[in-house]
Amino acid sequence: MPELPEVETTVLDLKNIIGLSINKIKIYRNNIRYPIPKKITTLTKNTSILSIIRIGKYIVIKLNISYSIIIHLGMSGRLKMHYIKDSIIREKHDHAEIFLNNDKKIVFNDPRRFGILDFIKTSSINGYKYFSNQGPDPFDKKFNEKYLFNSISKSKTPIKNILLNQKIVSGIGNIYASEILFDSKISPLLKGMDITKEQNNRLAKSIKRILIIAIKNKGTSFKDHFLIDGTLGNYQNRFKVYNKDGKYIRIGKKRAKIVKIVQSGRSTFYCPYLQRI
C-alpha cells in the first residue's frame, strides 16, 4: 500500500494522538528489515508525543525526550489503532505495539517485513542515514518546474524510473508513477534527457495533482485494509492505467489500448497512443 498518499493518510489519521502519552512499547519481532533498537522499549515509557510528520514515505513521531520514532511501511506494512480491551488476539505479523494513555494502542503490522521501525535522536534527524536519500517532497517549495528539469534533463534513465528515484522527488512509488505519466501524457520510456520543457512542466503539475487527488481519496487499498481504523482507501477506483492492461479507453474518437511493460523489473502501465515518445 504505502506510497506518499497512503503514508500521508496514515499521518493525518495519527494527528489526533499528538499530546498523548506512551505508556509502553512492546516489540514482538525484532528481525524485520533492520533490528529494532532495544532502547525503544525502555526510553519511551511515559513519554509524550510532540508531533508527527512525514518525510517521503517515512513517518517521524517526535517525543518529548529528544528521541523520535521512525516508521517506514515498506511494501506491505500498515498501522492499526484500536482499543486495548478489544484486542485480545494478536494478528499474524503484528510486530510491535505502542500503548497510549487513552486506552488505545497503535499496532505495526507488516507481513513481508520490508518495513522499518527505528528510534533515533531527534537532533540527528537531518543526518539520519535513510533520509540522506530523500529528495524534496512534491509539495515542498523546492520542488518546482525548474528544479525538476535541472534534475532530469541530463539523465539517460527512462522517466518512469526517474520518478521512482526518491532522491529526485520523494514519495512516488510504482502505482502513482504510472498514473502520473498517464496524466501528463508522457511515455514512461522517454529518457530524462529527451524531455521537453513543456512536458517537464506538465509532469511537475501532474505529480502534484495526482498525489493530491489520491490523498483526498485516502490513498489506494489493494486487497487489504490500510486506514488506521481498518477501512479502505478509494483511489484504486480511480486508476486510469495501473493494473488495466488489455483494457481500452476513449481518447477523442479513438479507442486506445492500455499495455503493461516491465522497466527495471517493475510493471509499468500506459497508453502508447496517448503517451507517445
Add this chain to the structure above:
DNA sequence: AGACGTACCTGACCGC
C-alpha cells in the same frame, strides 16, 4: 558517477 541487477520476505494466485 551513473546504471543496473539482486536480495530481503510472505502470501495470493495460476496452471498442471
Add this chain to the structure above:
DNA sequence: TGCGGTCAGGTACGTC
C-alpha cells in the same frame, strides 16, 4: 489437494 512458478505498493547495496 498439492506443488512449483510468478508476482506484489520499497529500497539498500554490490557490481560493472
